[in-house]
Amino acid sequence: MKKISPIDTIIARNIKNARARRSLSLKYVSAKMGIAYQQLQKYESASNRISAGRLWELSQIYKTPVKDFFTPKTI
Numbered sequence: 001m002k003k004i005s006p007i008d009t010i011i012a013r014n015i016k017n018a019r020a021r022r023s024l025s026l027k028y029v030s031a032k033m034g035i036a037y038q039q040l041q042k043y044e045s046a047s048n049r050i051s052a053g054r055l056w057e058l059s060q061i062y063k064t065p066v067k068d069f070f071t072p073k074t075i
Helices: 006-021 026-033 037-044 052-062 066-070
Strands: none
Touching (some): 006 037, 006 052, 006 066, 026 037, 026 052, 052 066
16 A cells, blocks of 8 residues: 555645535536546545546636645645
């Protein structure tokens, strides 16, 4: 099992907070991405690392720059 890095944790927290702030469900966002909601849940908990391509998809859905997912502050 790979060790979770601090940036993975920051990204996970930020993508979860971005979804919550927009009042979007796991099922809605995962359907827009074409993935299972469980997979999005794993990204949001840092159980699985998220790819750059998936981060870009989320930035389009959430209408936020990708760089915002990397900042330690909450978006």
